[in-house]
Amino acid sequence: MSLLRRFSPQVQLFTKRSFKSLKFPGESLNEITSPSLIHGIHVFHCPDVVGIVAKLAECIASRGGNILSADVFVPEKKNVFYSRSEFVFDPAKWTRIQMDEDFLKLSKMFDAMRSVVRVPSLDPKYKIAVLASNQDHCLVDLLHVWQDGKLPVQITAIISNHDRGPNTHVMRFLERHRIPYHFLPTTIEDKREEEILNLVRDTDFLVLARYMQVLSGNFLSSYGKDIINIHHGLLPSFKGGNPSKQAFDYGVKLIGATTHFVTEELDTGPIIEQMVFVPMLGDAFNLYYN
Template identity: 80%
Template sequence: MSLRRRLSTSLPQLLGFTNRSFKSLKFPQQSLHCFNSSSESSLAHGIHVFHCPDGVGIVAKLSDCIASRGGNILGADIFVPENKKVFYSRSEFIFDPAKWPRAQMDEDFLKLSNMFNAMKSVVRVPILDPKYKISVLASKQDHCLVDLLHGWQDGRLPVDITCVISNHDRGPNTHVFRFLERHGIPYHYLHTTKENKREGEILDLVQDTDFLVLARYMQILSGNFLKSYGKDIINIHHGLLPSFKGGNPSKQAFDAGVKLIGATSHFVTEELDAGPIIGQMVERVCHRDNLKSFVQKSENLEKQCLVKAIKSYCELRVLPYEDNKTVVF
């Protein structure tokens, strides 16, 4: 039977596949059960991600777990790498919290996790669970920081910002300082030197966070800091092609006449700018660009790429893959 024919079969048959000849499978965003319109207002939206050794019946058990509690799968994205016995999935579903209490949901997915020896199993219900708490670290450049603050203010970012930390002193009359003061977000200026990165003080300030964001923070975090913090840190940097290192990379690239610029979001590791990549964006430039438009395009890419990485992380779209890669659903 052809692959096209197999994918058009009914869902119960599809859930029985075990020997997959394809690398990725997406279920369409459609209802698998019928709900009347009067009950839809009481339903909540849930997300579940799963990473475990590949085996028989994983999809069926995941689906049964949700359906047995009256839940309705809206979409499922599955990835099984070729020639590797590992399984990744991300499912979105709706459910009635009165029929499936949040604590019971955790217990049900924990049983599945134990059943399949999962390396990662996370469930999130955005309207019931607390928002992710983050701290933002920034240096002198404002473009990524300001964009994050406006995204948070507009509700485009599902996070709570606990504080902003910087090695650059922003005076009380600057627009960033006034914004933070108006919204009650603490601003901490920590002067750093080569001998003292103030990492102990930073750790004290970020202990109550779920992850950190480096919004063009131009300091290298040590391995001791990363181990002590123990949670994910998302970074953004330019991805000018070809690469230009050192001071003022945008001017270097402009002077060299490059035709393609970019930005990369990634997790922070001990190796500088070499952590697992979350996302990348590129844009063409040409002889008509002057240095101002060139820099503006580069900064716009950085802002967009960073915001997208944060949203993807909060929506449980990012999973670790092999030693230095990610699966991004």
């Protein structure tokens, strides 16, 4: 099961069109924010033809739903269409079973390669495992977002090639939430991939939170599902383990982070999301000297 596979093309590709935050005429703000409404997400990938956006909007609107945001990507010189729509709806008026049937009709209409609809408050949560190395910042941020309910997944395990003491912030957090921690020290000769595979077979996808090991092609094919990497730099430039210093030495004035799918080639997988910020003087000092 590969529910996330290749939905987002690389963001540096130019797109023909995009739209955001559509609102249907005649609907008030109270209707959009009504407590009876719940969130849904639809991701679509099909050959590009005229009328897809209109049919997607019509499908949601015809059941009384309202699109909160929608992103469309149509890469230049590629006859493919990608979209991700977030919407609210009343489950009393649009049942979960009916929703699946409606989006299935769209999928058949446009010969879709992939059509996935999720209602986080109703559907089973995705099971994920997180791989991390010595530095805590990516892992801690992910855990805190999860604790706040902004990441609707079930974290089955944290796997690391570095040991963490019992009284550290991370270990106390994991114990409190009963999330298993697996310490698997690695060497150049042995990345412990077979043991990792045994720990993650029941997951829906993996997240690498500053995991400073390169996973082999054999691991990727054996796992067979999506693996997402949090890279502390702006890909496709400055790949590898120290992108911030690379950028600093090159004279780049903006830094940031990239989330992308993992492939056999280091830091080249399709980009999911990026963020950029301008560093202050102290940040620049730390990037260079630490």
